[in-house]
Amino acid sequence: xxxxxxxxMAVITVAMYAFNVQRHYFLCxxxxxxxxxxxxxxxxxxxxFNPGEAVEGYTNFLWxxxxxxxxxxxxxxxxxxxxxxxxxxxxxLGLVAWFTAKxxxxxxxLIWAAPLMLASSRTFAMWSSGGLETMFFTVLVFGAxxxxxxxxxxxxxxxxxxxxxxAATLTRPEGGLFTFILGCFFLGDVLWRKRTLQHLLAWSSxxxxxxxxxxxxRYATYGxxxxxxxxxxxxxLWWSQSFEYxxxxxxxxxxxxxxxxxxxxxxxxRAQKLYATSLFVVLAVVYLCYVGAIGGDRxxxxxxxxxxxxxxxxxxxxxxxxxxxxxxxxxxxxxLAHIGVLAVAVVTLAGGIETEAQSHPxxxxxxxxxxxxxxxxxxxxxxxxLVRSQKLPANTRLCVGGAGAVPYYSxxxxxxxxxxxxxEVVKSKIQRRSLIAHEHRAAPAYMAEKxxxxxxxxxxxxxxxVDGPKKALARAQDRVESLNRKEKGNLVARCRYVEExxxxxxxxxxxxxxxxxxxxxxxxxxxxxxxx
Numbered sequence: 001x002x003x004x005x006x007x008x009m010a011v012i013t014v015a016m017y018a019f020n021v022q023r024h025y026f027l028c029x030x031x032x033x034x035x036x037x038x039x040x041x042x043x044x045x046x047x048x049f050n051p052g053e054a055v056e057g058y059t060n061f062l063w064x065x066x067x068x069x070x071x072x073x074x075x076x077x078x079x080x081x082x083x084x085x086x087x088x089x090x091x092x093l094g095l096v097a098w099f100t101a102k103x104x105x106x107x108x109x110l111i112w113a114a115p116l117m118l119a120s121s122r123t124f125a126m127w128s129s130g131g132l133e134t135m136f137f138t139v140l141v142f143g144a145x146x147x148x149x150x151x152x153x154x155x156x157x158x159x160x161x162x163x164x165x166x167a168a169t170l171t172r173p174e175g176g177l178f179t180f181i182l183g184c185f186f187l188g189d190v191l192w193r194k195r196t197l198q199h200l201l202a203w204s205s206x207x208x209x210x211x212x213x214x215x216x217x218r219y220a221t222y223g224x225x226x227x228x229x230x231x232x233x234x235x236x237l238w239w240s241q242s243f244e245y246x247x248x249x250x251x252x253x254x255x256x257x258x259x260x261x262x263x264x265x266x267x268x269x270r271a272q273k274l275y276a277t278s279l280f281v282v283l284a285v286v287y288l289c290y291v292g293a294i295g296g297d298r299x300x301x302x303x304x305x306x307x308x309x310x311x312x313x314x315x316x317x318x319x320x321x322x323x324x325x326x327x328x329x330x331x332x333x334x335x336l337a338h339i340g341v342l343a344v345a346v347v348t349l350a351g352g353i354e355t356e357a358q359s360h361p362x363x364x365x366x367x368x369x370x371x372x373x374x375x376x377x378x379x380x381x382x383x384x385x386l387v388r389s390q391k392l393p394a395n396t397r398l399c400v401g402g403a404g405a406v407p408y409y410s411x412x413x414x415x416x417x418x419x420x421x422x423x424e425v426v427k428s429k430i431q432r433r434s435l436i437a438h439e440h441r442a443a444p445a446y447m448a449e450k451x452x453x454x455x456x457x458x459x460x461x462x463x464x465x466v467d468g469p470k471k472a473l474a475r476a477q478d479r480v481e482s483l484n485r486k487e488k489g490n491l492v493a494r495c496r497y498v499e500e501x502x503x504x505x506x507x508x509x510x511x512x513x514x515x516x517x518x519x520x521x522x523x524x525x526x527x528x529x530x531x532x
Contacts, residue, residue: 003107005109005334005338006107006108006109006111006112008109009109009110009111009112009113009116009338010112012116013093013112013115013116013119014093014119016116016119016120016345016349017089017090017093017118017119017125017128020119020120020121020122020124020125020126020349020352021086021089021125021126021128021129023125023352024122024125024126024129024352024366025082025126025129026126026129026130026366026369026370026373026374027078027081027082027129027130027131027373027377028130028131028132028299028369028373028404029369029372029373029376029402029404029405030132030299030404031077031081031130031131031132031373031404032131032373032376032377032380032404032405032407032408032409033049033057033058033403033404033408033420033421034058034060034063034064034067034077034081034131034132034133035067035077035078035081035131035408036049036404036407036408037049037057037058037064037068038064038065038067038068038071038077039068039071039408041064041065041068042068042071042072046221047064047221049403049407049414049416049421050413050414050421053421053422054221054222054223055222055228055421055422055423056218056221056222056224056227056228056229057227057228057229057416057420057421057422058227058229059172059173059227059229059230060132060133060137060171060172061170061171061214062133062167062170062171063132063133063136063171066080066084067080067081077131078131081131081132082129082131084136085127085128085129085130085131085132085134085135085136086128086129086135088128088135088136088138088139089124089125089128089135089139091139091143092118092135092138092139092142092308092309093115093118093119094115095139095142095143095146095309096114096115096118096142096309096312096313097111097112097114097115098146099146099313100113100114100313100316103273109334109338110316110320110334110337110338110341113316113319113320113337113338113341114309114312114313114315114316114317116341116342116345117312117315117316117341117344117345117348118308118309118312120345120346120348120349121253121308121348121349121351121352122349122351122352122366123300123301123302123304123305123308123351124305124308126300126366127302127305130302130369132302133171133172134302134305134306135305136171137168137171137172137174137175137306138305138306138308138309140164140165140167140168140171140175141164141165141168141175141178141306142306142309142310143164144161144164144165144168144178144182145161145178145182145279145280145283145310147160147161147164148161148182148185148186149275149276149279152189152194152195152275155194155195155196155199156199158199158202158203159202159203159206161182161203162203162204162206162207163206163210165178165179165182165207166179166206166207166210166211169207169211170210170211170214172306173227173230174287174290174303174306176211177286177287177290178283178287179207181282181283181286182279182283183200183203183204185279185282186200186203187200224423228419228420228421228422228423228426229420231419231426231427232418232419232420232425232426232440233294233420234294235430235439237293237294237295238293238294238295239292239293239295240295241295241296241362242291242292242293242294242295242296244296244362244363245291245292245295245296245297245301245363246292246296248363249301249304252301252351253347253348253351254347254350254351257347258315258343258344258347259311259315261314261315261318261319261322261344262281262284262311262314262315262318263281263314263318264314264317264318264321264322265277265314265317265318265321266278266281268321269321277314277317280310280311280313280314281314283307283310284307284310284311284314287306287307288307291303291304296363297363298362298363298364298438299363299364299369300363300364300365300366300369315344316341319337319340319341319344320337322340323336323337323340324337372402373404373405375460376402376404376405376406376460377405377409378462379405379406379460379461379462380405380406380407380408380409380410381409381410382462382499382501383406383409383410383412383461383462384409384410384411385499386498386499387410387411387412391498391499391520391521392498392521393517393518394411394412395413396412396413396453396454396517397412397413397414397415397450397451397452397453397454398410398412398413398414398415398452398453398454398455398456398461399414399415399416399417399442399447399450399452399454399455399456400414400415400416400417400455400456400461401417401418401438401456401459402459403415403416403417403418403420403421406456406461415442415447415450415452416442417441417442417455417456418438418439418440418441418442419440419441419442422442424446425440425441425442425446426440427440428440428441428442428443443487443489444483444484444487444488444489444490444491444508445487445488445489447489447491447508448489448490448508451508452507452508453507453508453509453514453517453518454503454505454506454507455491455505455506455507455508456505457476457479457480457483457491457493457504457505457506458472458475458476458479458504461503461504461505462501462502462503463501463502463503463504464501464502465500465501465502468502469495469497469502469504469524472502472504473493473495473504473524476493476495476504476505476506477493479493479506480492480493480506483506490508491506491507491508492506492507492509492511492514493505493506494506494507494514495523495524496518496521496522496523496524497521497522497523497524498521498522502524503521
């Protein structure tokens with residue numbers, strides 16, 4: 001019976017993960033920011049968004065280097081990033097099963113309990129794709145935590161967890177928070193004479209040497225100790241937004257019914273198992289406080305993924321403990337545990353319907369991110385084709401709100417309207433709290449200073465022929481008038497028709513300069529009697 005259950009749980013876990021990855025696969029528009037930095041690096045321009053402008057508009061240094069290495073080997077970043085992400089997701093599932101097996105046994109069916117619940121999650125599966133470093137960071141952090149626990153039994157072998165934590169920190173800055181917490185637990189071991197001070201110093205020194213070298217590189221390259229994205233995204237405490245973020249998660253996944261199970265092991269575990277349980281709980285709670293302080297994230301539950309292995313292992317362990325009371329026959333307890341695990345997995349899977357997140361105004365859902373990135377990729381490729389066919393000048397300078405796929409595929413100079421890759425825009429005053437990483441805005445005067453030719457004032461540049469330009473151009477003119485009035489700017493809404501597409505934008509150019517640069521492209525009124 002146990003063997004049948006083992007194989008049933010293993011097969012259904014892998015099948016569930018494959019199903020959810022296929023169902024929720026996408027590439028996030030922000031992933032193209034990393035691709036652009038990587039492309040400029042291998043082209044000899046350095047780690048820059050625009051050649052000649054040293055601004056750190058990324059927070060995933062190691063990920064960018066990996067993508068760049070893949071480009072050197074002629075591996076498309078869209079494919080490479082997905083392969084690494086999906087592989088990292090499988091790695092997380094395997095590590096969770098391995099950790100459980102070390103505490104139970106390899107033939108115990110419940111080693112697949114936590115992996116099954118993870119595989120049932122839309123959030124876990126979708127961020128195995130996305131083109132970002134999310135799942136790669138998760139496998140590094142969780143691997144470091146498990147290695148840290150293993151090193152307590154072999155005090156002389158402390159270097160592996162330090163290396164993994166350094167790699168995690170170079171992948172995402174939150175790795176430093178996990179390192180700090182583990183360092184505190186290491187110090188506790190020293191005080192309780194479980195490990196030595198020399199080992200703690202050596203462990204810390206290895207991490208500081210690697211991460212410190214990156215800090216020195218950052219300052220030498222960009223003239224700043226923190227990435228530009230920090231100033232773009234972190235603008236003070238924002239508890240009200242984080243309340244919405246966490247409330248949406250509980251609503252989407254009905255988490256209130258089962259998340260409490262993560263605390264059960266604290267009450268039931270004995271001393272020899274309580275250390276790991278306490279470590280998992282502390283890591284999760286402190287990290288959630290951090291996420292709450294910064295207001296969560298613009299993207300649906302992305303920042304929660306790195307603690308998913310900890311939380312779902314605790315939930316699975318809580319179910320096992322609650323169904324293993326003394327006097328209950330082993331087969332009955334095992335059956336009850338599997339019923340509990342499958343119930344949580346079904347509830348988690350039901351969260352994949354995306355009812356709430358899909359329509360939330362401040363948190364982008366998987367559906368929204370997929371549709372937006374696909375549209376922007378089409379725009380970027382269209383503009384790139386125009387440049388290569390010499391129908392659009394190669395020195396055209398853009399300003400866009402979503403500075404990912406459009407600049408990557410077009411290859412054109414691009415000012416990020418929200419300042420993720422511009423050190424001046426992030427200095428702008430925030431008028432009101434709105435969307436994380438979208439609160440700073442490039443003023444019309446700054447666009448003029450940067451000689452911007454095309455600003456996607458409508459959030460998109462390329463419009464279909466069948467739509468006609470009239471309504472879109474009217475919206476662009478209204479938006480431009482509002483910006484000019486508020487910011488005392490001189491933007492002008494313009495429209496061009498090429499390759500059966502309308503390009504609608506705002507420009508800082510004078511009429512004569514605009515005619516000189518784009519005069520060879522038909523104005524919209526040539527075909528429909530509309531537009532300047």
